[in-house]
Amino acid sequence: MKLHNRKSLKQRRKELRNNATPAEVQLWSALKKRQLAGRKFRRQHSIGPYIVDFYCPGERLAVELDGASHDDPLxxxxxxxxQTYLEAKDIRVIRFENKQVFEDPDGVLTYIKKQFDE
Structure with missing residues (x-):
């Protein structure tokens, strides 16, 4: 069974891209077109049954942005x-709160770069 970008999730990925949060829009502007250390990122990329905010296939790195909804226990x-599922597939996951993207964008990008295998 296909692991990445399953057709069954295509419409949902498109909806998420078209309704991106302001933090996702800002981070995407810094990640797209190989702007960060020449690494390719995809946004709203599905892996198995899950959709991650950003994915760098070359580094097997998922970047997730968390807003207030992530405070809910469920x-x-x-x-x-x-995260357990993704890590079992040998994909590293890093998370940032939305406010970090606005308050310290350089710090967020520096931390993402530190995850790259040089």
């Missing part, structure tokens, strides 16, 4: 389940 449980 959402936290879902996030933990998803």
């Amino acid at each position: 959402r936290s449980e879902y996030d933990a389940e998803r």
Whole structure:
């Protein structure tokens, strides 16, 4: 069975891209077109049954942005389940709160770069 970008999730990925949060829009503007250390990123990329905010296939790195909805206990449980699944597929997951993208964008990008295998 296909692991990445399953057709069954295509419409949902498109909806998420078209309704991106302001933090996703800002981070995407810094990640797209190989602007960060020449690495290719995809946004709203599905891996198995889950969709991650950003994915760098060359580094097997998922970047997730968390807003207020992630404070909900049920959402936290879902996030933990998803992270366990992704890590089992040898994909590293890093998370940032939306406010970090606005308050310290350079720090966010520096931290993402530190995850790259040089």
